[in-house]
Amino acid sequence: MTAQFRPERVLERAMARCEAGEVYHRSATRTPVEFENSRLKQVRTATSEGLALRVIVGGRLGFSSTTLPGDEDGLVQRAIASAAYGDEVAFSFPGPGGTHGTETRFHHAPVEGLSVERMIDIGQDFVSRVVHYEPAALAGAGIDRESREVRLINSSGMDGAYRRTSFGAAFAIDLVEGENLLSVWESQRTSDYPESTIVALKEAAIRHLQLGRVNVPLAAGAYPVILGPHAAADLLGPFRESLNGEAVARGISPWSQRQGELAFAKSVTMTDDPLLPGGPLSAPFDDEGCPTRANNLVETGVIQDFYLDLKSAASLGRKSSGNGGRRGLEAPPSPTLSNLVLAPGHTPLADFLRDMRRGLFVVQLMGAWAGNLLAGEVSGNIVLGFLVEDGEFRGRVKDCMLSVNAFEALGTRLRGLSRETGWSDNCCLPFVVLDGVSITTRSG
Amino acid sequence: MRSLLREAVRGKAADFVEVRVEETRTTNIQFQGPTLQNLAESLSFGGSVRALVGGGWGFASFNRLDDLERHVKLAISHAETVARAVKVPARLAPVDPAVDTVPLPPDLDPASLSLREKKVILEDYNSAILGFGPPIVSSRIRYRDIHTRLYYANSDGTYLEQERLDVAGSLTAVARRDGLTQLGFRSFGGKAGYGSLKAQGPVVIERCEAARDMLAAPVVQGGEYAVVLDPELAGIFVHEAFGHLSEGDNVYENPRLQEIMTLGRRFGPPSLNVFDSGREAGSQGYMHYDDEGVPTQKTYLIKDGLLVGRLHSRETAGRMGEAVTGSARALDYRFPPIPRMRTTAIAAGEARFDEMLAEIELGVYAKGAYGGQTAGEMFTFTAGEAFMIREGKLAERVRDVTLTGNVFATLQNIDRVGDDYVIHGSAGGCGKGEQSPLPVGEGAPHIRIQKVVVGGKAG
Numbered sequence: 064m065t066a067q068f069r070p071e072r073v074l075e076r077a078m079a080r081c082e083a084g085e086v087y088h089r090s091a092t093r094t095p096v097e098f099e100n101s102r103l104k105q106v107r108t109a110t111s112e113g114l115a116l117r118v119i120v121g122g123r124l125g126f127s128s129t130t131l132p133g134d135e136d137g138l139v140q141r142a143i144a145s146a147a148y149g150d151e152v153a154f155s156f157p158g159p160g161g162t163h164g165t166e167t168r169f170h171h172a173p174v175e176g177l178s179v180e181r182m183i184d185i186g187q188d189f190v191s192r193v194v195h196y197e198p199a200a201l202a203g204a205g206i207d208r209e210s211r212e213v214r215l216i217n218s219s220g221m222d223g224a225y226r227r228t229s230f231g232a233a234f235a236i237d238l239v240e241g242e243n244l245l246s247v248w249e250s251q252r253t254s255d256y257p258e259s260t261i262v263a264l265k266e267a268a269i270r271h272l273q274l275g276r277v278n279v280p281l282a283a284g285a286y287p288v289i290l291g292p293h294a295a296a297d298l299l300g301p302f303r304e305s306l307n308g309e310a311v312a313r314g315i316s317p318w319s320q321r322q323g324e325l326a327f328a329k330s331v332t333m334t335d336d337p338l339l340p341g342g343p344l345s346a347p348f349d350d351e352g353c354p355t356r357a358n359n360l361v362e363t364g365v366i367q368d369f370y371l372d373l374k375s376a377a378s379l380g381r382k383s384s385g386n387g388g389r390r391g392l393e394a395p396p397s398p399t400l401s402n403l404v405l406a407p408g409h410t411p412l413a414d415f416l417r418d419m420r421r422g423l424f425v426v427q428l429m430g431a432w433a434g435n436l437l438a439g440e441v442s443g444n445i446v447l448g449f450l451v452e453d454g455e456f457r458g459r460v461k462d463c464m465l466s467v468n469a470f471e472a473l474g475t476r477l478r479g480l481s482r483e484t485g486w487s488d489n490c491c492l493p494f495v496v497l498d499g500v501s502i503t504t505r506s507g
Numbered sequence: 508m509r510s511l512l513r514e515a516v517r518g519k520a521a522d523f524v525e526v527r528v529e530e531t532r533t534t535n536i537q538f539q540g541p542t543l544q545n546l547a548e549s550l551s552f553g554g555s556v557r558a559l560v561g562g563g564w565g566f567a568s569f570n571r572l573d574d575l576e577r578h579v580k581l582a583i584s585h586a587e588t589v590a591r592a593v594k595v596p597a598r599l600a601p602v603d604p605a606v607d608t609v610p611l612p613p614d615l616d617p618a619s620l621s622l623r624e625k626k627v628i629l630e631d632y633n634s635a636i637l638g639f640g641p642p643i644v645s646s647r648i649r650y651r652d653i654h655t656r657l658y659y660a661n662s663d664g665t666y667l668e669q670e671r672l673d674v675a676g677s678l679t680a681v682a683r684r685d686g687l688t689q690l691g692f693r694s695f696g697g698k699a700g701y702g703s704l705k706a707q708g709p710v711v712i713e714r715c716e717a718a719r720d721m722l723a724a725p726v727v728q729g730g731e732y733a734v735v736l737d738p739e740l741a742g743i744f745v746h747e748a749f750g751h752l753s754e755g756d757n758v759y760e761n762p763r764l765q766e767i768m769t770l771g772r773r774f775g776p777p778s779l780n781v782f783d784s785g786r787e788a789g790s791q792g793y794m795h796y797d798d799e800g801v802p803t804q805k806t807y808l809i810k811d812g813l814l815v816g817r818l819h820s821r822e823t824a825g826r827m828g829e830a831v832t833g834s835a836r837a838l839d840y841r842f843p844p845i846p847r848m849r850t851t852a853i854a855a856g857e858a859r860f861d862e863m864l865a866e867i868e869l870g871v872y873a874k875g876a877y878g879g880q881t882a883g884e885m886f887t888f889t890a891g892e893a894f895m896i897r898e899g900k901l902a903e904r905v906r907d908v909t910l911t912g913n914v915f916a917t918l919q920n921i922d923r924v925g926d927d928y929v930i931h932g933s934a935g936g937c938g939k940g941e942q943s944p945l946p947v948g949e950g951a952p953h954i955r956i957q958k959v960v961v962g963g964k965a966g
Contacts, residue, residue, distance in 0.1 A: 134552075
């Protein structure tokens with residue numbers, strides 16, 4: 064006998080004992096192809112499926128999840144047990160409104176049709192390019208595709224489903240010269256299959272390797288800095304924390320009382336866009352069944368809106384913004400950003416570089432997520448960054464720490480945003496050009 | 508289960524096949540301020556097959572056990588695909604097949620604390636934080652325990668059944684005044700049952716006071732300092748700065764890194780001893796067998812300042828002609844095992860804390876950590892709290908202390924190793940590739956390091 068996951072049956076059983084219920088059903092097949100040390104290392108297939116259940120019993124919210132087929136009674140029992148201790152619920156599950164079937168915005172046939180052989184070719188091509196440039200360098204690559212199906216049903220009549228594809232490409236190079244270790248990497252995840260950006264990622268990795276082979280000294284001080292999309296994404300961490308509806312509801316966000324205030328440079332517009340074509344986290348409804356929409360969080364420097372799930376919205380007396388996300392099957396929904404877009408500027412990156420007399424071009428920071436984000440503090444080791452003099456790359460700077468307050472960075476210290484954009488995880492953003500960024504180095 | 512799994516790996520057209528099945532019950536409890544954000548028990552069931560053909564690995568994971576034969580075939584077929592592209596065959600280090608059952612210790616009963624009792628303990632901590640009064644405005648409490656039954660079989664004849672209970676969490680007091688937010692943070696974790704959960708009472712008020720005092724503290728002046736790390740931060744330091752470089756998969760196919768990481772080379776002062784052990788009882792890194800069915804051990808990495816070992820899977824040990832260490836770990840059934848740390852530690856030395864301070868004219872005392880990260884020879888971590896050291900004594904509190912450095916220089920710059928060894932755990936765990944958070948332990952006494960770069964306001 065083959066046990067199945069049956070969301071309707073779970074909801075039916077839950078409703079025999081509960082006032083309200085919601086079943087989230089997710090199944091996915093993911094196939095990663097992995098290269099390490101300039102060779103193909105492993106091919107994997109991960110199939111996964113499971114259910115998460117939320118119930119309301121006696122006005123209180125309960126939650127549980129399972130990946131064991133046939134565990135329907137167990138799932139209902141655990142969720143009800145959890146509700147005994149749960150908080151009183153101030154919201155109800157949303158009614159009908161979800162979309163059925165396949166929407167091309169989220170589901171891309173070229174990703175689903177990508178063969179293992181083709182993914183191996185993508186990685187092998189990168190290895191060949193790297194080895195051709197420098198035989199002693201070690202290339203790594205991870206190419207993967209995923210097809211995911213999400214279905215959400217609840218006792219208010221919501222019955223929505225969608226399919227989403229996901230394509231990931233990551234390229235890395237390690238080169239040891241003497242005691243100097245140089246690592247570069249580029250990665251991108253999209254729901255479509257952008258062939259041209261794969262080539263761009265490979266070229267960027269090799270170019271950064273070329274630029275990084277010469278180390279140059281740097282004295283501590285304040286420098287103009289160009290942050291590439293990966294490094295600039297670290298500046299968004301404090302925004303992510305401070306705009307979170309839960310932090311606002313709890314009064315720990317510095318901006319709880321500052322909605323509508325001009326707090327940043329007028330060129331700063333930050334949008335959460337769950338309907339962005341090709342966006343890695345695009346979806347027609349969130350993980351609580353609320354319809355999604357693009358939401359300007361910061362608009363021309365003004366704190367415009369927060370991102371909310373059902374719970375934080377209820378405690379603020381508002382409606383969900385469609386940002387109820389699950390970090391995994393075992394996590395109940397909480398305010399979660401989808402595709403976070405920092406609007407680009409109009410100036411080409413080349414112009415900013417040309418105008419740089421003496422400053423830094425920072426590709427990657429390390430450890431910058433670990434600071435006091437609610438205070439805006441971003442402090443990270445410049446794991447890959449270059450000294451620029453008179454518009455020319457002079458070499459790699461090492462053993463340097465970059466410290467900046469993100470709120471100042473996108474405020475008084477912001478000199479400009481490039482026209483070009485790039486992805487870093489779920490953030491799409493331009494190169495960010497800053498003035499007077501504090502750099503600490505070994506020499507003090 | 509035994510016959511099903513042993514049958515699945517027997518007589519297959521592959522050089523090596525292993526299968527694992529896990530049943531995991533997880534309890535999650537979270538408070539955000541006065542709100543009980545989450546309280547839930549969940550069940551996770553799944554398995555995976557890994558196959559080696561020539562030099563290629565294939566892997567398949569699943570939730571439905573009834574299709575096991577199909578997943579074995581898929582893993583082998585993936586391995587064959589890789590083998591066609593790879594010329595060098597993998598050589599797994601030999602290991603004696605083991606057939607064993609490792610239950611939880613008899614005094615460790617996962618059911619000995621009910622969901623209600625766990626909630627009450629955490630609720631008391633939360634009430635203590637929220638009842639502290641201004642400037643403490645909020646709290647964050649995270650707790651989880653993971654009770655796992657693990658079944659493992661491989662084509663060498665190993666069959667293991669193991670049971671593990673990992674308990675971990677964190678307490679955060681949020682202080683806020685005049686637009687500035689500071690956090691008092693404490694994490695805990697272990698494999699010795701619910702003791703660490705119950706023991707946090709005295710810590711709670713101390714964390715509130717720390718968060719309050721940090722509001723008034725200035726941002727540290729950036730620069731190069733002599734630093735003293737408390738045992739928790741020293742443990743994270745050795746994990747980040749050195750542990751990752753010791754993982755065999757970083758070295759085994761990298762001849763130039765092998766030259767740097769040559770056994771016998773001096774990495775630190777004679778007082779420095781670093782080990783990684785699967786047998787530190789009660790620590791989150793405790794496990795009897797690793798996830799390739801290899802018995803764990805205490806592996807010295809640095810002895811008397813000299814590099815003496817590294818952390819291996821069967822593949823990396825086999826390729827380097829070194830002995831297995833029982834260090835292959837998988838986050839869970841969805842991932843293949845790779846060389847990872849277990850409990851990584853700086854062994855106790857002889858220096859007393861006050862002696863370490865006494866010789867410092869101007870320095871920083873850094874305690875606890877929000878987190879750390881490493882890339883190649885560079886590492887960085889953020890201290891939970893910090894104080895200046897002036898003329899041999901602890902002085903004023905400072906905030907936003909991030910330390911960074913180069914592992915080779917920094918290990919050489921350790922000039923005092925304390926006598927007060929402590930093992931620490933956390934719910935944060937360790938991340939490598941996509942496998943995060945893996946429960947690990949970190950052990951150390953206080954240590955003193957000269958010339959560490961501290962980020963902050965430019966001097």
